Amino acid sequence: MSGQKIRNMEEFAAKSGVSRPTVSKYFNDPTSVRKSTRLRIEEALERYNFRPNLYAVNQNRRLTKNIGIVVPYVADPFFAEIARTIERRCIDAGFSPSTFSSHGSVEHEVEILETLRSMRPAGVLLAPLGRASDRKKVEAFCEDVPTVLVDSNIEGLGAAFIGLDNFQSVPLMVEYLCRTGEPPCFFEMPPVNPNANKRRSAYIQSMERLGHTPHVIRVEGQGWDFEDIGYTGGLRVLDNGELSSRTVLCSNDRLAIGFMAAAYERGIRVGITKDCTLRIAGHDDHPFSRFTCPSLTTISQDYEAISTGSVETLMNFIEDGVPSGPRRDTLFDGHLVMRSSA
Amino acid sequence: MSGQKIRNMEEFAAKSGVSRPTVSKYFNDPTSVRKSTRLRIEEALERYNFRPNLYAVNQNRRLTKNIGIVVPYVADPFFAEIARTIERRCIDAGFSPSTFSSHGSVEHEVEILETLRSMRPAGVLLAPLGRASDRKKVEAFCEDVPTVLVDSNIEGLGAAFIGLDNFQSVPLMVEYLCRTGEPPCFFEMPPVNPNANKRRSAYIQSMERLGHTPHVIRVEGQGWDFEDIGYTGGLRVLDNGELSSRTVLCSNDRLAIGFMAAAYERGIRVGITKDCTLRIAGHDDHPFSRFTCPSLTTISQDYEAISTGSVETLMNFIEDGVPSGPRRDTLFDGHLVMRSSA
């Protein structure tokens, strides 16, 4: 950690007493050089703290070690968490992840894909906006860069899809709610991605399977301020007496949080105790759901499984190339998290 | 959008009928070339969709157009929001922001600074961990790269600091609480950054100024899972009857959210209506605070002002260099947001 600054690999090679190509080889894969030379390099590395110029390296490598991570909205703690765990795994695998948030806008998503293209990444993990995405542009991108879709599916795009099996998770919740009380109605907003549609379908299916009449309540609203949509819509629904059941299954946790705020505002007690008149359940196990009042009963997605699965899948594509066959889809199960709201 | 692929600027220059150096000039500043040639380039740009190689550009430019943005914990919506608005402003100013999250760990923060150094950014906007930060390393970094500290101060480091004036905001809240009910006690966790210390001091000062006896309750806990710390600590405080006042001012919103969950758990009604026995206030106007039950009375930080201010300050440093005088500190005022929890 001492000595003067090293300007480039040439100088560093001189200091370590090894030739530059060998040093270059070392940085590409430390195990590819003999142990004795590795030690000499690492010794110099401690004395001089040299790092190869990022841009020169990436310009010359056939394929960079960059991984792009794109989430639709990073201010949503769910995606922040997904991004965080995925980042970690990429670093552990020796790659350099760069995370981008589309901030809920198609323009940003397209812009990000173009930026990513110019980064020539080895691969990309893309949680797309979903319905709002520019299918053509995403498709073109996927043809050039190995891309794994995460969370939100766009039918047929990308080399693989990793997500949650809504047709497993939603029935799990519906059955629980029916078993423990009044069959739920389904509270949703205009779908931003395919998950929302699948959840509605899954709700309807499982209600019918159980011999109940499904009832879907859709409220207006757009953008990614889901809590606000749930709150505003919730107030309207409550005030108009549109609620057909005293159990409400919300399309996702953030919507449920907004709905709970609306119920509170109207003096309606939510929960499973005797003094409560409304049960509310969500979906996703949003990080804040533990701390709502009452705590939110929901379906948890396995962050670890999703991030590990998606990164491993991508690594395979990077190493072995993208197989030409049909897209590989991996759907994980959700788990019921029973708390006190339903 | 048609035609074959362009391999480099040379080829693109040929297609547009302009020389390569002129094209290069255009990409550095479109207004620096004559209008007629600009049009020729932009016409070709539409036909061929060419972008200069990112790595070659950055390798050769004296200074890159990159801006580093570092937040301590991006899964905290407060910082996600700060990062988002700052990103936007950087892009609008013609720079390429890269956002990193330290995820609450010093090791990550140091790692990020090293990564940033190798990116040779034009400047960095750093919201440091605070107390946990490696002062030496941050200091060394700030000497090499124009750095503006945001939100959390590290005394004397960086070229400027942009944040909130806790000695304005906290008294605002204390005075409001005293005016409308019982003087508050102060609920805090082990301080993660200087703001926490300043808020405690400001609370004590303003209580004494108003002739009340300050009372600080500190609960244990570490890490960035503030809600959990507030919840766990809140339960303990409530169960042990440690609360000296029926008004609680929490050091930040996330802590308040946890505390509210604890109060709910113990059947204590929170709010300002007659049937309530506890008032809880927070600080920061966390995006989620509107939707707590009851909605959280808090102090709002002006995201726009902070992000605009910090980016503009940094741009000045990038253009004119960092002045040698004392560090410039800008403190914005917080605003009282009255909701229904206090």
Next chain:
DNA sequence: TGCTAAATTTTCCGCGCGTAAAAATAATAT
């Protein structure tokens, strides 16, 4: 039309490193 200033073209070098091929050296086996 001629003049001047501005813009562009030509030509060239360099950035720091990946990578390839041939030559030299070191480690291992026989």
Next chain:
DNA sequence: ATATTATTTTTACGCGCGGAAAATTTAGCA
């Protein structure tokens, strides 16, 4: 010790672009 194989060194080229200097063209103006 000699043959064999694994590593390293030497040498050299190229990546795509920024930037400088000189030569040339163009635009603006009297």
